Amino acid sequence: MSLDCVLLGLLSRPSSGYDLKQWFSRAFHHFWAAEPSQIYRTLGRLEDHGLASVEETPSLKGPPRRVYRRTKAGRAALRAWLRDGPSMSDTRQSQLAQVLFLAELPKDAQRRFLRALLREYEARLEDLLAVAAEVEHHADPARAPSEDEFFRRLTLDAGIQQYQSWIDWIDRAIQHHAAWSATEDEPTRSAQGRD
Amino acid sequence: MSLDCVLLGLLSRPSSGYDLKQWFSRAFHHFWAAEPSQIYRTLGRLEDHGLASVEETPSLKGPPRRVYRRTKAGRAALRAWLRDGPSMSDTRQSQLAQVLFLAELPKDAQRRFLRALLREYEARLEDLLAVAAEVEHHADPARAPSEDEFFRRLTLDAGIQQYQSWIDWIDRAIQHHAAWSATEDEPTRSAQGRD
DNA sequence: ACCTTCATGTAAGTCGTTACATGATTAG
DNA sequence: CTAATCATGTAACGACTTACATGAAGGT
Numbered sequence: 001m002s003l004d005c006v007l008l009g010l011l012s013r014p015s016s017g018y019d020l021k022q023w024f025s026r027a028f029h030h031f032w033a034a035e036p037s038q039i040y041r042t043l044g045r046l047e048d049h050g051l052a053s054v055e056e057t058p059s060l061k062g063p064p065r066r067v068y069r070r071t072k073a074g075r076a077a078l079r080a081w082l083r084d085g086p087s088m089s090d091t092r093q094s095q096l097a098q099v100l101f102l103a104e105l106p107k108d109a110q111r112r113f114l115r116a117l118l119r120e121y122e123a124r125l126e127d128l129l130a131v132a133a134e135v136e137h138h139a140d141p142a143r144a145p146s147e148d149e150f151f152r153r154l155t156l157d158a159g160i161q162q163y164q165s166w167i168d169w170i171d172r173a174i175q176h177h178a179a180w181s182a183t184e185d186e187p188t189r190s191a192q193g194r195d
Numbered sequence: 196m197s198l199d200c201v202l203l204g205l206l207s208r209p210s211s212g213y214d215l216k217q218w219f220s221r222a223f224h225h226f227w228a229a230e231p232s233q234i235y236r237t238l239g240r241l242e243d244h245g246l247a248s249v250e251e252t253p254s255l256k257g258p259p260r261r262v263y264r265r266t267k268a269g270r271a272a273l274r275a276w277l278r279d280g281p282s283m284s285d286t287r288q289s290q291l292a293q294v295l296f297l298a299e300l301p302k303d304a305q306r307r308f309l310r311a312l313l314r315e316y317e318a319r320l321e322d323l324l325a326v327a328a329e330v331e332h333h334a335d336p337a338r339a340p341s342e343d344e345f346f347r348r349l350t351l352d353a354g355i356q357q358y359q360s361w362i363d364w365i366d367r368a369i370q371h372h373a374a375w376s377a378t379e380d381e382p383t384r385s386a387q388g389r390d
Numbered sequence: 391a392c393c394t395t396c397a398t399g400t401a402a403g404t405c406g407t408t409a410c411a412t413g414a415t416t417a418g
Numbered sequence: 419c420t421a422a423t424c425a426t427g428t429a430a431c432g433a434c435t436t437a438c439a440t441g442a443a444g445g446t
Contacts, residue, residue, distance in 0.1 A: 002289045003433080009296035018397050032292055033285035038434060040399055061443045062396040075299070082300050086290045086312045090228035094197045095281045097227055100350045101204035103342035104270070105277050117281045144378045147298035154371075155295045158364050165360035169353050176349070183339045198405080213425050233406060235427055256415045257424040 002087060003042050004051070006032060008078040011052060012148075014069035017043055027135070027152065030128055030159035043068055051077055095120075099173075107181050114177060118170045125163035132156045197282060198237050199246070201227060203273040206247060207343075209264035212238055222330070222347065225323055225354035238263055246272055290315075294368075302376050309372060313365045320358035327351045 010020055017040045024034045043066075046052040051074035059065045070078070081087070095117060102110045135156065139149060205215055212235045219229045238261075241247040246269035254260045265273070276282070290312060297305045330351065334344065 001432080002287075002292070006289075006292045009292065009299070012296075012299075016397075017399085021397095031286060031288040033287075035435065036397090037399075037401095037436085042433095044399095059397070059442095063398050063441070065397070078296065079299055082293055082296060082308065083304060085308065086293060086315055088315055089287055089289045091226060091286050091288065092197075092228075092284055093226040093286065094201075094284045096350050096353055097197070097201045097204065098277055098281060099353070100346055101207075101273065101277060102346050104204070104207075104274055109278060113277065113280065120281055120283055144375060150372075150375055151295055151297050154368050155291050157368075158291055158294070158361075161360055161364050162357070165356055166353075169356050173349050173352075177345075180339060180345055196404080211425075212427085230407065231425095232408085232427075236406095239427095254414090254425070258413065258426050260425070 002081070002089070003034060003038065004046060005078055005081045006034075007039070007042055007046060008051060008070050008074050008081075011068055011070040011074065014055075014067050016065040016067050018065070027131055027156070030124065030162070031155065046070075046074065050074075111174070111177060111181075114170060114174050118167065118174065121163050121166045121170065125160065125167065128156065128159050128163060132160060197276070197284070198229060198233065199241060200273055200276045201229075202234070202237055202241060203246060203265050203269050203276075206263055206265040206269065209250075209262050211260040211262050213260070222326055222351070225319065225357075226350065241265075241269065245269075306369070306372060306376075309365060309369050313362065313369065316358050316361045316365065320355065320362065323351065323354050323358060327355060 007020060010023055017036065020039050020043075021034075021036050024032065024039070043052065043054075046068070047054055050071060052068045052070045054066050054068050056064050056066050098113070099117075102113060105113070132153075135149075135152065139145065145153065202215060205218055212231065215234050215238075216229075216231050219227065219234070238247065238249075241263070242249055245266060247263045247265045249261050249263050251259050251261050293308070294312075297308060300308070327348075330344075330347065334340065340348065
């Protein structure tokens with residue numbers, strides 16, 4: 001239900017499914033991912049419900065673009081969603097679940113896992129910083145940002161800070177893990193092959 | 196597919212669906228939520244695939260408990276999942292999507308939204324701190340933590356730090372928003388009723 | 391000739407949510 | 419007697435993923 005709202009938000013400018021896909025792989029990717037198939041289907045649903053309208057226009061390359069724009073009802077739905085207050089979705093972080101069960105692996109595999117996690121987050125942070133730099137580059141430093149710009153930067157900042165916070169956490173985790181491995185170095189029960 | 200793995204991880208101690216539900220609403224809730232219906236269905240699937248076995252035992256109260264324990268194959272599947280390295284699930288944070296579109300609302304509604312978001316995260320942090328305090332209380336400060344304890348604390352720390360990081364972000368966001376609202380106080384285009 | 395980018399989707403299947411159904415035991 | 423807790427699930431629906439299908443335009 002909330003991908004519908006996200007698309008309605010993005011449709012502040014008329015866009016094709018393909019256009020929207022680009023947003024999802026760039027400025028956005030740190031807090032919402034969506035596959036083309038899902039985007040196209042959701043756009044169809046929006047149209048069915050009268051929240052968006054389509055217009056087919058020829059494209060320079062390939063098949064004609066189906067450009068969606070939101071209707072009055074669409075805008076109303078979006079605003080209702082926003083006015084309802086924060087919709088706190090349950091985040092599923094399988095990496096953390098994996099950390100919780102890491103006792104199932106031997107110590108060196110544990111260390112490898114934590115290091116791999118660190119590298120993952122570092123890579124993601126780097127990607128996001130590149131996006132942020134690009135946004136910054138397009139901006140006019142003399143003027144106060146527009147509303148859209150202001151909030152786009154806020155969400156970028158959120159992502160950057162989240163990743164930095166993860167990296168800090170894993171750094172400390174790796175250190176604690178090393179220290180604790182040293183104190184507890186008799187072979188442990190749970191790393192053995194029982195079951 | 197990964198709820199299967201999470202349950203396999205939790206089944207390091209034989210448990211009923213009801214037991215597992217308790218974990219999901221307590222020590223766990225900050226990075227994975229699951230409804231009973233889904234837990235029961237997943238347990239059934241694990242059994243079908245030979246990753247867990249059931250034994251029915253009478254309970255003191257209510258219907259008999261169906262206690263699941265993981266099989267050798269189950270443990271192997273879990274370890275394979277862990278050895279495969281971090282599984283970075285795409286997080287969907289609809290709150291951030293909402294922030295991105297906040298320009299659709301008037302300024303005072305924007306401020307209310309950000310404040311509500313702050314309160315949400317503060318409440319969640321408080322809950323998690325309570326869980327962490329409880330865990331700390333049960334622990335023996337003299338001994339080094341067991342492997343299980345060590346990783347459980349790691350995941351709790353991650354949650355606490357994440358929430359704190361969110362709170363810092365929103366605090367700053369609210370300040371920036373106030374400052375920026377003051378500079379840009381002519382009525383803005385996007386807050387008007389066009390579309 | 392072949393690859394990439396642009397651009398559309400469908401079809402099958404899994405995962406997850408919401409709502410409901412059932413029934414025993416114990417504390418007030 | 420009533421409500422809470424313990425304990426099981428099903429049924430229906432909606433969300434999301436994975437894999438596949440199609441095809442034109444333009445570059446190498």
